[in-house]
Every structure is written in structure tokens, then in C-alpha cells.
Amino acid sequence: MRTRDFDPHTNDDLVDVDLYASTELLATIPVYKRNQAPEGLATKRQLRAMGLSCGGLEVVAEVETLGPKNGFLYEIAKARPVRPMTLAQEYALDKAMAARQTCPECGRRFYGCLKTSLGVCLECHEGTPVHPSSYFTPPAESKSA
Template sequence: MRTGDFDPQENDDLVDVDLYASTEPQVTIPVYKRNQAPEGLATRRQLRAMGLSIRGLEVVAEVETRGPKNGLLYEIAKAKPVRPMTLAQEFALDRAMAARQTCPECRRRFYGCLKTSLGICLECHDGTPVHRSSYINAPADPKAA
């Protein structure tokens, strides 16, 4: 073997490096059984029900659930109030909901969303009568003008 050629038995200073490994230390968080989480911790949905947001919060623990994923727990004391919705956001949300609740054929807006499999209300689909209390506004009558 020539000088300068690689010989693995002679070079003991080589290190195997994983380029994709995290450089931060692995931190483990506590996992609690269902309904066993300590006071002061809440899930995202529980925080939202209290009018609080998880923005800027870090996960402090997990709670076991029936499903494949565990629920993440956040500190209630560090949670911030939910920002109020602007008028533009409220208007956009109302337009989106109106699109889901309005029958394209009879133009009635229902209180609930229409079935996406049908795309129209039941009365327009198969003639099933719709009760007056199930929709918000009556269709505009073109003959009334």
C-alpha cells in the first residue's frame, strides 16, 4: 500500500457522524393517564373553551387518550386570551358558512350545513318536505317584483 492511501486499521481518529441528527438534547415530558393530569394543565380544546390561546406556549406534558395519539398539555397560567375576530374575518367566515348552508337550486339557507354527497337540500333532491323552522330565509320570489 502506498503512503497516503486510506487504511481503516491505521486511522483511529475517524468518527461516524449523522448529518440529520438533532443537535438539541432530547427532552422527555411526563405522560399522565386519562383524567389524571395535575391542576394547572389543560389541552388545546380546554384552553379554547376557557377563552385562551396556545400561541407561544410549549408543551409541558401529555395525557393518554383512547386513540393512537396522546393529548398535549399546556400551562393555563401562561396562556394568553384569544384575540378577538376582526370584522373582515367575521365577514369571510359568514360567507364561507353561507356557501355550505345554501341550496344552489332553491336558494334557501339552512341552519345546518347541507350534505356534501348531495350538494342540495333534501326537498330539491327527492321531494322530502322541509319544515319552515329548518332554514333561515325563504327563497327570493322572482314573481314578487
């Protein structure tokens, strides 16, 4: 509402209504300070480090963080084990990483990802020699007769 549209002498009460808000009562969950959450609760990262997944679990509590958002806490007892990666998923992940790690000019696959701003390795870009321990040796060309 613009300031000039508001008349303080009228008795118009402005009400902020969210038409899409749920009509159910919202249950509040407890918020804990850092490192003071009770035993048996963990964040997504902590669950993942334990080999567990929070898929389908409801948030039980929050923990205050240094950032603008709080971290959600889940019950460890209700968490399920992480499903192992299938061979097809592993192959697809390796193929995607190979595309990010392989220099298109020299064909060497590096242990880390290449800079996207360059598009090639440093040796191909500016001639800076790279250490042989930083890349896989390219596969030998097989000559079939």
C-alpha cells in the first residue's frame, strides 16, 4: 500500500492474511543451541556420516547455526540405511566425472576437475608443465590389424 493511499483518520484496520496458509494449528518444535541437542538426534550430514538416510523422516527439532537458517534434527533410531549405489549409477557418475577431469586437447584425465573457465589443462592452456602424479596416464592406443 502506498503512503498517500493511507488515511490515518479512517478506522481501516489493515490485516495481513495469507490465503494459502494452512488452517491447521502449527506445532512448534524445540530449538536447541549448538552442541546442546539431546542424544538420539542428528542432522542430515551426521546421519549420512553414520551411513543412514533421513528420507521420509519428519523433523523433530532444530539446532541454531551461525547462518541465517537453523539445521533440522532427525531421530537416529528411525533413520534407514543408505541404499548402496548400483553399477549403473556408479558407471554414470564415473562417466560424468571423466568429462570434467579429462583435457580435450591432450586427453589426460586429472585427479581433480579442470577449470571450466579454461576448458583445458594448464599445460595445454599456457604451457605450465603439470606434475605426472596429478593425472592418470592416457590409455595406450591399440593398433588392431
